[in-house]
Amino acid sequence: MTETKPNPTARRGRIFPEIQWTPEQHAQWEAERQEFRKRSQVIFNRVKPELMQTHYNWYITIEPDSGEYFVNQDEMEGAFLAHEKYPGAKLYTFRINETGVCGTV
Template structure:
């Protein structure tokens, strides 16, 4: 006798429902992100001249409350190091170059 295999329906699309943001929520979130980056920027600007010579195009992850920073060639590894030390804090990552960003748009 031949056994039949059960057919399973494959789910397609997103598992979670899409978040519906109002324009006000989007603007508030953007303002919070810009304010957080503004807190991290002075630390980056202070470190940039010395690090640009030795660690060009590496990543600098900054925790602004303590002023501590993590340098790594890999963006993810630097963020993971920061997360290990400060699991409940936010970070901002800059690329160590003239602009502090990874590319151009």
């Protein structure tokens, strides 16, 4: 009789190791994220009333450092246009409606 070799099992779980952040690093990341959103929100609030009349429920992608924004009916197309003009820049996308978000929680 021949001996059967056990098949090696595939490793399950994450391919990449998890990022281990200290509480201070996580707090700093969260603060930077909130500050970036606030800068984008200022631009969104400024143009929202005008855009709600003509582009309701479309998407606006904002590059807050330049103040430029891109309006498109398709969320991904607007982000693509923004990334073409500002490669590597951080962008923020809102939906043009009363809340600036899609759906409800």
